[in-house]
Amino acid sequence: MTILDGKATAAQIRSELAQAVQQRKLDGKKIPHLAAILVGNDGGSVSYVTSKVSACDQIGFESTLIRYDASVQEDILLDKVRQLNEDKSIDGFIVQLPLPAHIDELKVTQAIDPKKDVDGFHPRNLGNMILNLPGFLPATPAGIMALIERNNIETEGKNCVIIGRSNIVGTPLSIMLGRNANPGNCTVTLAHSRTSNLKDICLNADILIAAIGQPNFVTADMVKPGAVIIDVGTTRVEDPSRERGWRLVGDVKFDEVAPKCSFISPVPGGVGPMTIASLMMNTLKAMELKGK
Numbered sequence: 487m488t489i490l491d492g493k494a495t496a497a498q499i500r501s502e503l504a505q506a507v508q509q510r511k512l513d514g515k516k517i518p519h520l521a522a523i524l525v526g527n528d529g530g531s532v533s534y535v536t537s538k539v540s541a542c543d544q545i546g547f548e549s550t551l552i553r554y555d556a557s558v559q560e561d562i563l564l565d566k567v568r569q570l571n572e573d574k575s576i577d578g579f580i581v582q583l584p585l586p587a588h589i590d591e592l593k594v595t596q597a598i599d600p601k602k603d604v605d606g607f608h609p610r611n612l613g614n615m616i617l618n619l620p621g622f623l624p625a626t627p628a629g630i631m632a633l634i635e636r637n638n639i640e641t642e643g644k645n646c647v648i649i650g651r652s653n654i655v656g657t658p659l660s661i662m663l664g665r666n667a668n669p670g671n672c673t674v675t676l677a678h679s680r681t682s683n684l685k686d687i688c689l690n691a692d693i694l695i696a697a698i699g700q701p702n703f704v705t706a707d708m709v710k711p712g713a714v715i716i717d718v719g720t721t722r723v724e725d726p727s728r729e730r731g732w733r734l735v736g737d738v739k740f741d742e743v744a745p746k747c748s749f750i751s752p753v754p755g756g757v758g759p760m761t762i763a764s765l766m767m768n769t770l771k772a773m774e775l776k777g778k
Contacts (some may be wrong), residue, residue: 490751492752495633499668500763503766504769516577518769519547519549519575519577520582522538522550523579523580524556525556525558526554527556535582536581537762547766552566558589564753577772578604578769581598597762604625604771604772605765606658623662625761625765626757628764629761630757633756634716641672643671644693646691646693648676649662661672679698689708689712692710693713694715696719704739704743705720706745709743709746716757735753
């Protein structure tokens with residue numbers, strides 16, 4: 487069994503990006519600038535955005551963090567999105583999700599300029615992904631694909647089961663893995679909470695990707711011996727033994743599943759760092775597409 491070390495793989499990508507930034511500096515070219523909007527004080531969102539800013543610092547990107555209270559009105563947030571769209575110094579930006587219930591996430595996402603949508607959530611970028619046209623791929627699925635590719639995991643002809651059909655992870659990932667490419671060429675089953683005989687379906691998976699958001703959902707009796715397991719879940723659970731009072735738990739019951747696998751990604755330290763690495767790659771791409 488091999489651990490899919492997202493931290494190490496992401497560090498390799500950051501090093502490559504840092505070299506690209508250094509070369510741009512030597513050539514007198516613009517340095518990528520990523521902005522992030524954070525609304526409220528959700529612990530997961532705060533730590534995630536902090537990690538993104540830290541990655542920018544390590545690579546040499548410029549970064550701007552814009553924070554609002556959870557009570558911010560939708561029109562104020564939309565106005566800031568419009569300002570960032572028009573700001574030529576900003577190459578790409580994100581609005582960290584989830585947003586408070588009184589704000590329409592889809593309206594905010596659609597307001598972002600697709601050319602600056604480095605999260606890859608805008609309908610135009612999702613449409614380009616489906617048609618295999620140039621655009622920004624959603625960061626988490628793209629990070630998973632990079633993790634697979636850089637660890638030389640064979641995907642062609644394999645049965646892949648994805649548990650979870652969100653527009654952020656499951657659905658776009660199913661398209662990427664089914665595409666005629668490397669990695670890709672999988673036979674993909676997109677399963678979800680309404681899927682019948684889910685255990686039997688999972689037992690047929692050469693590659694099993696859990697993105698359902700339910701801690702320890704995938705157990706050993708659902709896993710085919712030698713399967714590749716990728717855990718996208720990140721749920722905070724209370725843990726009085728930790729100084730911070732909580733720990734992250736994935737969708738896979740790691741201790742009992744790991745002995746059956748050929749590869750498995752941990753939580754934390756698996757998909758999460760790869761998501762941030764993909765966001766950084768999209769930011770560099772956004773600037774390069776402007777010809778700067």
